[in-house]
Amino acid sequence: xxxxxxxxxxxxxxxxxSFLKKMPFERKFPFIPTAPGLYVxxxxxxxxKSSWLKSILHHYTELNSSCFYLSxxxxxxxxxxxxxxxxxxxxxxxxxxxxxxxxxxxxxxKHFIDSGFNGILVITGSHxxxxxTGADRMPGRFDGGGEFYLFPMDxxxxxxxxxxxxxxxxxxxxxxCYFRVGGFPIAVAEAGKLGKVPLKALQTYWKxxxxxxxxxxxxxxxxxxxxxxxxxxxxxxxxxxxxxxxxRLGSHNTIQEYLSVLESCFAVRTLPAIDISxxxxxxxxxxxxxxxxxxxxxxxxxxxxxTVKDFSYSKLAEMCAHEYLARSNKRFGxxxxxxxxxxxxxxxxxxxxxxxxxxxxxxxxxxxxxxxPYKTVWTQESIFENxxxx
Numbered sequence: 001x002x003x004x005x006x007x008x009x010x011x012x013x014x015x016x017x018s019f020l021k022k023m024p025f026e027r028k029f030p031f032i033p034t035a036p037g038l039y040v041x042x043x044x045x046x047x048x049k050s051s052w053l054k055s056i057l058h059h060y061t062e063l064n065s066s067c068f069y070l071s072x073x074x075x076x077x078x079x080x081x082x083x084x085x086x087x088x089x090x091x092x093x094x095x096x097x098x099x100x101x102x103x104x105x106x107x108x109x110k111h112f113i114d115s116g117f118n119g120i121l122v123i124t125g126s127h128x129x130x131x132x133t134g135a136d137r138m139p140g141r142f143d144g145g146g147e148f149y150l151f152p153m154d155x156x157x158x159x160x161x162x163x164x165x166x167x168x169x170x171x172x173x174x175x176x177c178y179f180r181v182g183g184f185p186i187a188v189a190e191a192g193k194l195g196k197v198p199l200k201a202l203q204t205y206w207k208x209x210x211x212x213x214x215x216x217x218x219x220x221x222x223x224x225x226x227x228x229x230x231x232x233x234x235x236x237x238x239x240x241x242x243x244x245x246x247x248r249l250g251s252h253n254t255i256q257e258y259l260s261v262l263e264s265c266f267a268v269r270t271l272p273a274i275d276i277s278x279x280x281x282x283x284x285x286x287x288x289x290x291x292x293x294x295x296x297x298x299x300x301x302x303x304x305x306x307t308v309k310d311f312s313y314s315k316l317a318e319m320c321a322h323e324y325l326a327r328s329n330k331r332f333g334x335x336x337x338x339x340x341x342x343x344x345x346x347x348x349x350x351x352x353x354x355x356x357x358x359x360x361x362x363x364x365x366x367x368x369x370x371x372x373p374y375k376t377v378w379t380q381e382s383i384f385e386n387x388x389x390x
Contacts, residue, residue, distance in 0.1 A: 005061050005069055016051040017058065023189055025161035030148060032059045037145025038113060039122040040135045044266040044292070045208035046186055046201070047150050049124040053095050056122060060093045067093045073101045081108040085117075093120045099134075100125030106134035121145070151266070152293045153183030154324055155384050167193040172380055179316040182295035202299050209267060216261055222249055226258050228304035230268060230289045231297055234315055237273065237286035237336065259289070267296050269326055271344075274333025276370065279347040281333060288334055290322045314356040317383060318343060321354045324384055340364025350374040350388035 004010050011017050020026070029052045033039050041049050053069070060067050068088040075081055081102050088094060089112070099105045109123065125131035135147060153161065158178050162168040169177075177195035181187050187201035210220045225247040233243070240252035240259075249255055262268040269292055273285035291297045294316055325332065325344055332346040341364055344352045351372045353363060360377035367375075374388045 005057055005067060010061075011058055014054055016054040020051055020055075023185065024165040024192075025189070026164065027153070027157075027161060027185055029055055030150065032056055033120050033122060033145070035144035036118050036120055038109070039120070039145040040131065040147045041122065041124040041150060042131055042135075042147060042266075043150035044152070044184075045212070046184055046205055047152060048185060049150055050097050052150060053097050053122060053124055056093070057095055065093055066091045067095070069095045069097070071097045072099045072105070075102045078102055078104040078108040081105060082111060085109075085112040086115075089115070089117055091119060094122070096121070096123045098125060099123045100131050109134075151183075151327065152295070153185070153188065154327070155183075155320065158183050158188065161188060162193075165193070175317075175380065175383070176313065179294050179313055179320065180298075182293040182298075184293060184295050187295050197298070198295070201295060202302065205295060206299055206303075209265060212265055213258075213261055218258060218261060222247070222254075222258060223262075224303045225249065226255065226262070227267075227296070227300035228306070230291065231300035231304070232306065234290060234297075235288070235318055237288050237334070239286045242286070243289075266292055268292065269322065271322060272333045274335060274345055274347060276335050276342075276345055276347045279331075285336075288322075290319045292323050294320065317356045317378075318354045321352070321378055321383060325352070328387070335366060335370075337366050339369065340366040342367045342370060345370070345372075346388065348372065350376075352388070353377045354383065355379050 004014075027048065029048070033056065041052060043049055057067060057069050068091045070084065072081065085094070085108060099109075102108070109121070113121070123131075155175065155178050159168060159171075159174045162174060162177075168174060177191070180195050181191040181198060184201060184205065186204065187198040190198040190201050210223060213223045214220055226243070226249070229243055229246045233246075240255045244250055244252045244255045247255075249258070259268060259270065263270065269290050271288040271290060273282040273287065274280070275282055291300070297316065297319065322344065329346060332344055335342040335345045342351050343354050349372060351367065351370050351374075353360070353367050353376075355361065355363075355377055356379075358380055360379055363377065376382070376386055378384070
């Protein structure tokens with residue numbers, strides 16, 4: 001087994017750390033774990049989870065800590081993983097990358113922790129659906145650790161790294177660039193100062209997303225159809241059956257299965273209708289579907305040859321506003337009645353409308369009549385500002 005991190009200057013040869021150095025900007029990782037515990041790092045493909053893990057490894061090798069790093073792609077079974085973990089149990093820091101390549105990996109990790117390991121154990125996986133399922137089987141084993149996420153950049157971080165690279169323009173110009181490019185680091189770097197379409201990043205993301213879905217026993221052709229329809233119907237409430245009728249999938253149950261996979265892969269989020277009186281979700285009503293990043297929106301339009309026809313800053317503004325809110329608010333929905341619609345509502349807390357215009361116009365009677373401690377309209381000037389309390 002290659003203990004490469006024990007060799008002097010290993011960082012200069014490492015492909016992940018070398019790639020970070022070549023980037024036109026530096027994206028800060030959320031943190032370096034210091035307390036003992038199990039750390040599960042989740043996030044979409046191509047977001048930098050492996051680079052984060054290598055950064056942790058670099059930190060601890062600099063401190064001369066006893067470390068162990070393993071990419072699990074070549075392991076055959078959880079039994080093999082168990083043997084390896086048993087042999088390195090005395091190490092202070094253990095880092096397991098791409099652990100979801102190992103079937104039933106959670107059995108090994110659970111047994112290892114229950115056997116008394118009291119160091120830092122960090123695991124990542126690109127097969128995010130399986131990583132979540134495995135982590136959910138280990139409740140109570142996160143003392144000092146926990147589940148952590150690495151997402152595409154939001155607009156504020158996007159603008160900060162463009163400024164760092166010497167590319168930043170006015171807020172409106174940077175917003176339009178963000179809507180064209182999204183927040184995946186590889187897409188931001190490829191798009192450059194002018195914000196050109198990141199064609200290579202689009203191809204790379206599609207390769208990984210479709211690969212994950214196929215490994216789960218789903219069909220790439222059906223995945224394409226669902227992504228296309230999510231792009232075309234975004235902003236409009238729709239039922240699972242309504243979505244099924246627009247594709248060849250036919251069954252609303254099959255639609256739910258595919259959407260569940262897309263949600264677990266951080267590609268799509270669902271927004272339910274909500275009762276503003278009780279705060280209860282209205283499960284039987286149609287729901288809204290949003291992509292989590294503009295890159296996925298452009299991928300879906302490209303799959304359906306709809307790129308020019310369906311392009312809409314208004315649609316992208318609402319989509320990105322939803323993702324921005326979803327990262328810090330666990331419970332909110334949209335409201336719809338005869339008097340109109342409110343884009344995003346957390347009952348008895350806040351309400352937000354999104355209008356892609358310089359000033360707030362054409363507000364619904366439902367929004368104007370709604371009473372909440374915090375209400376605002378996000379326009380071109382104020383979008384992503386003045387966040388409500390979670």
